[in-house]
Amino acid sequence: MSTSAHLPAEPSVAPTGAARTGGTVTDRLIDANHRYADAFTDPGMDARPVLRVAVVACMDARLDLHGALGLALGDCHTIRNAGGVVTDDVIRSLTISQRALGTRSVVLIHHTGCGLESLTEEFRHDLEIEVGQRPSWAVESFRDVDQDVRQSMRRVRTSPFLVHTDDIRGFVFDVKTGLLREIETSD
Numbered sequence: 001m002s003t004s005a006h007l008p009a010e011p012s013v014a015p016t017g018a019a020r021t022g023g024t025v026t027d028r029l030i031d032a033n034h035r036y037a038d039a040f041t042d043p044g045m046d047a048r049p050v051l052r053v054a055v056v057a058c059m060d061a062r063l064d065l066h067g068a069l070g071l072a073l074g075d076c077h078t079i080r081n082a083g084g085v086v087t088d089d090v091i092r093s094l095t096i097s098q099r100a101l102g103t104r105s106v107v108l109i110h111h112t113g114c115g116l117e118s119l120t121e122e123f124r125h126d127l128e129i130e131v132g133q134r135p136s137w138a139v140e141s142f143r144d145v146d147q148d149v150r151q152s153m154r155r156v157r158t159s160p161f162l163v164h165t166d167d168i169r170g171f172v173f174d175v176k177t178g179l180l181r182e183i184e185t186s187d
Helices: 025-039 065-069 088-101 122-131 145-158
Strands: 053-058 076-081 105-111 168-173 180-183
Touching (some): 053 088
Parallel strands (some): 105 168
16 A cells, blocks of 8 residues: 555645746745735744743644634744644643743644554555565554543653653544543643
């Protein structure tokens, strides 16, 4: 099985901006950046988040974390990856966020309909066959989103590198309603 078989179908919506006129999506993003920079004023912010919180969430394009959580620029550190799972690299980012930049709270957000629910670790095997090298990372797929949030909370709470593990909360974002549902720990 080709790993590209896991990709969703191309959207049927006509492309806009640079993509429609022959440029790439990246060209469109760079054009948008120029417009942004023209109106940009330095907000004079520090790199330390105002709310002293780090949010770990899935990279899914349907999750507008700032909108869903009422956050403004500078309020939080946002760490995103496939599934919003707590990996070694997430622990690295959280450690820097806490120890160097003053965060004290961690919010974990998974969501309904996550693509990792339909993948398995077999994906790594398929990649190895396709490219001739096995990835060093785990897919971190799961079948039960609530249980995966609990596992992620445990990974944060038990990390020896993190100094602030008393305010760790996990949620599932419903992509149909926009509501967060808190997941209680089983500890």
